[in-house]
Amino acid sequence: MNQHQVGLAAEALAATLFAWCDFDVSVQYGANQPEYDLVVVQGDRMLKVSVKGSQDGAWGLTQNYKKDRTYHEAADVWLAKHKEMTVLCLVQFKGVDLIKGELPRSYLATPAEVVQRLKDSRNGLGETILKENHIWKSGKAVGVHDKIPDEWKFSRARVEELLNRMNKN
Template sequence: MVNSWHVSVAAESITAFLFARIGFDVSVQYGANQPEYDLMVSKGDNIMKVSVKGSRDGGWGLTQGFKKEVVSYHEAIDLWLLKHSKKTIFSLVQFIGVQINEMPRVYVASPYEVAALMKNARNGIGDTVLREKKVWTKAQYRDDLIPSKWIFSEQRINELLI
């Protein structure tokens, strides 16, 4: 039985592998539930903190803890954003629909990009979950989709280093 811990470990391992594959040194934080980031990656003088989020259901719950009855989705997202440094990026690893012998889909984005996409969800209402691809059944919502430019690549990592 695969539980959330297994998904987290697999997502972190895959992210470390991808960074190493493009020539980054990778350091893993010691201890469970470290704040803000899971990996520290460096190449030359460039250093980034990487927060890894794994999913097996099509979305990453990021801001539920900030959502209160008196707080809007946008306010919850803003509170979440305040918790992240400009030197942190997110690695979003998606296992849904992926066979054991296939690589999961991996996206990388800055906290600001993640926040903007979450605020834009459900026609600008916002959401606590960042969804890879959500086709809404209600006609008033347009579909939510992770931008293809977020797909992990050396070019994308270089864009985030700037």
Template structure:
């Protein structure tokens, strides 16, 4: 079996996101090439467009704000990350952990604000640079005994997509 590298994760995450959006009946346009702007693909419904940034993972987490952490608190790093993203960009968080090659990955859709709020609540409120799909903090951690998890309502569904298009579609 070939290794499923981070490059493969990124390509597959975009492909699965595009495929499921198409399956829900949206028109999808994928950007290819280096130095893409804020988003990786767009989904269109009537006259509404969602710009979508795709993040793939194979380890139950997405590292999002590490590059903003130097010299500041976790909450400040999250605020810097949030400031760097357009409020109407939607993140597709694609998780391959525990998924067989012939199975669909779990796909979550969230706004930058929703992600920022979740990151700030992480580790018992200390904050974190990593968004965890489901993680319980051990006895020596700042958030000991607490569990961070992706809200169930972020899971891709017709209802979630309708909400996002209605609220954030441009």
């Protein structure tokens, strides 16, 4: 798939998963979207969802903020650009075999959780790219295993947890 197709497929899958979990989903379309792609609502609770698709096992998130900054500083600048009520839905197509009926892997995380994972990457050295499951083979982090936490896997329980956390008022 090209980059546009990855983004479109990821957004469609995310909308489907949220709807499948009995949530109302509004999808934004157009060139000038704010920081989120979907709005997920259940009763008076809502989440804004930024969908990120990938087919290479990782999501580049903070590299645009890295110039003249450390990895940790770049992550902090990226985090400051996100508002309350926003979560990320990370969709991974790498290694998915549609012929066998496999679905892309999906994860949900707050921007703060993503930033902490980026800062912890490479044994605390930091990274701009969130890796789904990677063992460093060279450099200062040789042998370090960076992996998305299992708790981030998309599930009804994870959506409920995030809705409850973000809608405490």
